[in-house]
Amino acid sequence: MESLESELANLSYRQDKWGMKTELNKVEAIGMIAEILRDLLDARIIDIQERIASLGAERGKSA
Structure with a gap:
């Protein structure tokens, strides 16, 4: 989340190839x-897809 905040803080500026x-x-x-x-x-x-898959695997074990 910290990287997202730093990305958003720097959104108003862009660096060109010369800095x-x-x-x-x-x-x-x-x-x-x-x-x-x-x-x-x-x-x-x-x-979310990984969580659904793990829940399906858990149900398969208990059945």
């Missing part, structure tokens, strides 16, 4: 936020 920071426009910032949220959602879906 110069330039301010992002709103469309770029929204695009970056959307990518972060998509990655978080993908990770959450995988976590």
Whole structure:
């Protein structure tokens, strides 16, 4: 979660290949936020799928 907070704190600026920071426009910032949220959602879906699989395995053992 800490990396997400640092990502969000730095969203208003982007570094170019020379290390110069330039301010992002709103469309770029929204695009970056959307990518972060998509990655978080993908990770959450995988976590839920793993939990469902482990519950199914536990039920199979007890049956």
